[in-house]
Amino acid sequence: MIKHTTLIFAALFLTTIVLLAVAAPMLPLVDPVKMDILGRMAGPSLAHPLGQDEYGRDVLSRIAFGARASLGVALTGAILAALVGVTLGLVGAYFQGWAEQATMRPLDVILSFPPMLLALLAVTLMGPGVQTLSVILALLFAPTYARVTFGEVLTVRNQEYIEAAKALGHRPTRILARTILPNVAGPILVQFSLVVAAGIVLESGLSFLGLGVVPPTPSWGLMVRGARPFMEANPLGLIWPCVALVLTVFSINRICDAMRDLFDPKASAAVLPVSRLLAGTGIGRSRARPAAPAAFDGTLLDIRHLSTEISTPRGTIRAIDGVSLQVKPGEAVALVGESGSGKSMTGLSVMQLLPRKVGRIADGEVWYASRDGQRTDLAHVPANLFRRFRGREMAMVFQEPMASLNPVYTVGFQLIEALTAHGQMTKRDAWDGARRMLERVGIPDPERRLNEYPHQLSGGMRQRVAIAIALCGDPSLIIADEPTTALDVTIQAQILDLLEEIQAAAGIGLVFITHNLGVVAEIADRVVVMYCGQVIEEGPVDDIFHNPRHPYTRGLLASVPRPEDMAGQHKRLSSIPGTVPSPLALPPGCRFAPRCDHATSACVVAVPELEAVSANQNTRCIRWKEI
Amino acid sequence: MHYILRRCMTATATLFAVATLIFLLLHIVPGDPAEILLSGGGVAPSPESVEAMRVQLGLDRPLLEQYGSYLARIATGDLGQSFQDGFPIATEIITRLPRTLELVLAATLISVIIGLPAGLAAALKRGGALDGFLSSLASFGLSIPIFVTGTLLILLFSQTLRIVPAGGYVDFLESPAEHVIYLLMPAASIAVGLIPVVFRMVRASILEFLEKEWVRTARAKGLLERTVLIRHVIRNSLSPVVTVLGLHMGTLLGGTVLVEYVFNWPGLSGMLVRAVEQRDYPAVQGIVLVICLLFVLINLAVDLIYGILDPRVRYE
Ligand code: SF4
Numbered sequence: 001m002i003k004h005t006t007l008i009f010a011a012l013f014l015t016t017i018v019l020l021a022v023a024a025p026m027l028p029l030v031d032p033v034k035m036d037i038l039g040r041m042a043g044p045s046l047a048h049p050l051g052q053d054e055y056g057r058d059v060l061s062r063i064a065f066g067a068r069a070s071l072g073v074a075l076t077g078a079i080l081a082a083l084v085g086v087t088l089g090l091v092g093a094y095f096q097g098w099a100e101q102a103t104m105r106p107l108d109v110i111l112s113f114p115p116m117l118l119a120l121l122a123v124t125l126m127g128p129g130v131q132t133l134s135v136i137l138a139l140l141f142a143p144t145y146a147r148v149t150f151g152e153v154l155t156v157r158n159q160e161y162i163e164a165a166k167a168l169g170h171r172p173t174r175i176l177a178r179t180i181l182p183n184v185a186g187p188i189l190v191q192f193s194l195v196v197a198a199g200i201v202l203e204s205g206l207s208f209l210g211l212g213v214v215p216p217t218p219s220w221g222l223m224v225r226g227a228r229p230f231m232e233a234n235p236l237g238l239i240w241p242c243v244a245l246v247l248t249v250f251s252i253n254r255i256c257d258a259m260r261d262l263f264d265p266k267a268s269a270a271v272l273p274v275s276r277l278l279a280g281t282g283i284g285r286s287r288a289r290p291a292a293p294a295a296f297d298g299t300l301l302d303i304r305h306l307s308t309e310i311s312t313p314r315g316t317i318r319a320i321d322g323v324s325l326q327v328k329p330g331e332a333v334a335l336v337g338e339s340g341s342g343k344s345m346t347g348l349s350v351m352q353l354l355p356r357k358v359g360r361i362a363d364g365e366v367w368y369a370s371r372d373g374q375r376t377d378l379a380h381v382p383a384n385l386f387r388r389f390r391g392r393e394m395a396m397v398f399q400e401p402m403a404s405l406n407p408v409y410t411v412g413f414q415l416i417e418a419l420t421a422h423g424q425m426t427k428r429d430a431w432d433g434a435r436r437m438l439e440r441v442g443i444p445d446p447e448r449r450l451n452e453y454p455h456q457l458s459g460g461m462r463q464r465v466a467i468a469i470a471l472c473g474d475p476s477l478i479i480a481d482e483p484t485t486a487l488d489v490t491i492q493a494q495i496l497d498l499l500e501e502i503q504a505a506a507g508i509g510l511v512f513i514t515h516n517l518g519v520v521a522e523i524a525d526r527v528v529v530m531y532c533g534q535v536i537e538e539g540p541v542d543d544i545f546h547n548p549r550h551p552y553t554r555g556l557l558a559s560v561p562r563p564e565d566m567a568g569q570h571k572r573l574s575s576i577p578g579t580v581p582s583p584l585a586l587p588p589g590c591r592f593a594p595r596c597d598h599a600t601s602a603c604v605v606a607v608p609e610l611e612a613v614s615a616n617q618n619t620r621c622i623r624w625k626e627i
Numbered sequence: 628m629h630y631i632l633r634r635c636m637t638a639t640a641t642l643f644a645v646a647t648l649i650f651l652l653l654h655i656v657p658g659d660p661a662e663i664l665l666s667g668g669g670v671a672p673s674p675e676s677v678e679a680m681r682v683q684l685g686l687d688r689p690l691l692e693q694y695g696s697y698l699a700r701i702a703t704g705d706l707g708q709s710f711q712d713g714f715p716i717a718t719e720i721i722t723r724l725p726r727t728l729e730l731v732l733a734a735t736l737i738s739v740i741i742g743l744p745a746g747l748a749a750a751l752k753r754g755g756a757l758d759g760f761l762s763s764l765a766s767f768g769l770s771i772p773i774f775v776t777g778t779l780l781i782l783l784f785s786q787t788l789r790i791v792p793a794g795g796y797v798d799f800l801e802s803p804a805e806h807v808i809y810l811l812m813p814a815a816s817i818a819v820g821l822i823p824v825v826f827r828m829v830r831a832s833i834l835e836f837l838e839k840e841w842v843r844t845a846r847a848k849g850l851l852e853r854t855v856l857i858r859h860v861i862r863n864s865l866s867p868v869v870t871v872l873g874l875h876m877g878t879l880l881g882g883t884v885l886v887e888y889v890f891n892w893p894g895l896s897g898m899l900v901r902a903v904e905q906r907d908y909p910a911v912q913g914i915v916l917v918i919c920l921l922f923v924l925i926n927l928a929v930d931l932i933y934g935i936l937d938p939r940v941r942y943e
Contacts, residue, residue: 113645114878114922115878116882117880124911208885221774238782245775356837387850396847403839406844453939466844472848
């Protein structure tokens with residue numbers, strides 16, 4: 001709310017000031033330089049609505065004419081700077097090479113000057129005055145324009161329409177003027193307004209020092225300068241020009257912010273309205289807490305009808321929609337699907353690591369059997385108590401090992417942090433423990449590695465460290481979210497072997513999230529295939545591989561390179577046509593229907609149920625028997 | 628080591644460029660520099676005085692020779708004599724420099740002490756009432772010209788409330804308490820413009836780092852939320868904040884000119900304004916050079932701190 005009010009105010013105020021400045025000579029204002037010794041420092045009156053200054057001059061009229069001077073200088077300077085800067089930036093970025101050196105380097109020198117000093121230097125040489133000010137502003141702000149233009153051009157330079165213009169044989173100047181300029185106009189416009197604001201500040205500052213606008217021309221800076229010695233007798237004379245200055249600069253800045261939000265919605269600080277709604281309702285559950293857990297049936301993790309919602313600027317999406325899956329102790333379950341299928345969200349929901357504020361569990365239960373045999377519904381554990389489970393009971397390994405390790409801490413620090421998260425230990429013990437962890441994940445020369453930073457390790461080594469961190473709390477469940485995707489093929493195999501070995505040795509339950517069915521065969525006991533937030537097929541790994549029922553699973557399998565195909569080197573991989581539908585516009589009925597070869601009119605009537613194909617295989621396709 | 632060396636070289640190169648630019652400015656300006664410098668009052672100077680000035684500035688010698696001797700001179704720390712009183716400029720700069728530095732340091736300290744927690748609070752309660760309020764306050768603070776802040780502070784605290792003196796300076800050795808009192812308002816004036824900068828940067832980088840995957844890893848380890856915040860969010864966001872502070876030092880050093888003038892603070896900038904008024908070119912040149920040197924050194928320090936904060940840079 002506060003934002004809109006200030007924006008409207010800023011627009012109104014700025015319009016007033018600009019009109020005042022433009023129309024000042026035509027308005028029935030008192031002559032701004034006419035002195036009136038008898039009316040020195042008189043308060044507001046009918047003839048002088050804002051009072052009179054230390055020489056008896058009319059303050060309102062001086063504010064109006066001062067606006068003329070300030071805005072005039074700032075605008076002239078900003079236009080000059082824009083002309084010079086944009087040209088240099090365009091030339092530098094478009095031609096690059098020596099042109100870049102010739103145009104951008106000298107500007108860097110200007111930028112390494114404190115602006116005020118450069119201005120004072122110029123005043124010394126050129127004397128104070130309006131012209132000097134305009135030149136100074138141009139000199140000071142041309143580099144900023146050049147930089148902005150340079151950066152923007154670089155980003156659009158190689159885009160297709162520029163290439164197209166080149167291919168058409170247009171001359172560079174024409175391409176620059178016609179094609180690139182309109183595209184960079186937005187950011188430059190923002191820059192322009194900022195420069196006008198900065199120009200007003202600089203002008204008033206110099207005038208305040210007596211080195212800017214030369215009296216008797218009125219200027220806000222000069223007004224402050226003049227009123228300062230008399231502030232005790234006539235504080236109003238000081239306050240008016242200050243208010244005019246501050247509000248003008250504020251209005252311009254405020255409008256700039258709004259423009260920036262418009263041109264670059266990504267950078268905008270706009271808040272997602274949904275998150276505020278959620279903030280009021282706690283975690284916002286739609287269902288009362290279920291009374292008693294079902295009898296313990298030997299599962300480690302039992303997810304039931306879990307639904308998770310994510311608020312996006314374009315609306316709330318259901319990233320997971322009624323997912324159920326079970327993991328037994330020591331079992332490896334692969335969660336397979338394309339990106340956007342909800343597989344990662346499932347993992348994050350279990351760990352309560354959904355994106356802050358925008359993600360929430362909307363429905364369902366996540367039963368987890370702790371080491372002491374106690375069963376807890378994780379979906380309903382309040383955030384402040386959840387820490388108990390993370391690290392010690394369950395751990396997570398993420399996709400991008402570089403991003404999932406903090407770059408500013410050593411490997412040892414991050415391991416020890418995990419080791420000591422749930423209890424104290426001596427430094428020596430922690431260090432030894434960390435070293436043993438690295439040994440366990442097969443890192444040679446662990447003592448040295450402990451002192452190294454993540455960026456000093458190779459990708460595979462980093463992922464080993466990430467696995468070691470996950471193992472620190474001796475968890476019963478590990479959720480590995482695409483742990484091999486970011487790695488080279490050979491390294492992938494090593495990491496898979498390591499995970500498999502650790503999982504088998506410690507009897508850890510593993511949820512292996514991946515988009516690649518190919519890596520699943522090796523590691524998984526069971527496979528759960530997800531599509532658009534739903535489980536569409538699940539079953540033992542052999543059944544899924546040899547007897548897939550759902551057309552989507554078949555499509556996934558067909559796109560996996562098999563060893564025998566590799567040997568032949570000739571068979572092309574088929575991939576599923578079409579793309580995953582937007583979660584904001586899911587198709588009615590079967591979510592796979594738009595891409596399914598077997599779709600019939602019956603498929604779009606209602607969302608198919610998960611049907612049992614055999615004792616331990618389920619599929620979500622109404623035609624599974626026929627196809 | 629390599630990193631430090633490279634940064635030092637860049638700094639030296641920048642300084643060299645700045646010195647050259649200052650030298651060139653005198654010659655780029657259309658017209659005879661000697662005549663320009665003498666025609667301050669709008670009266671045409673006599674030919675004799677112009678000639679004398681040319682000799683004094685060495686303008687009668689070839690450009691390249693002037694440049695050479697200029698560089699040689701400033702390299703030894705000789706900044707020439709003031710036009711006004713003939714005293715060596717370097718000496719006066721050395722007396723005044725620490726006072727300006729103190730002002731800048733105090734202002735930075737205040738800004739960090741206020742800006743950091745405010746930015747953190749706003750980021751953590753993003754989109755809330757506090758965030759909206761602080762963000763609006765910040766954009767307002769950024770819009771107040773520094774001399775307006777100073778003048779209004781005097782109007783409020785010295786003229787109306789009569790709590791602190793309107794300006795001046797007391798040597799620290801004379802009376803530490805009074806020294807600090809005199810320092811307070813000038814430092815606060817600078818801080819009003821700097822706090823929003825720190826605030827915005829802290830808010831933005833906290834928001835950015837909160838989304839980082841290593842924060843998720845840290846939570847997954849089972850660390851306390853407070854520990855996650857301090858170690859994996861705040862600690863990481865220090866680097867960009869330090870960088871922005873460094874980049875802002877230029878504006879800050881320029882701002883001291885106005886603040887020192889408003890509060891009668893006897894730092895470098897007061898000397899600079901007087902020199903500009905008198906068109907005392909050697910003095911202006913000397914002060915600008917020194918402030919630029921300071922600016923470059925601060926940025927060098929920032930780069931080095933950055934190296935400490937972020938190991939990736941160190942091993943580049
Ligand atoms: S339900 Fe119909 S559309 Fe969906 S997968 Fe089965 S056959 Fe295809």
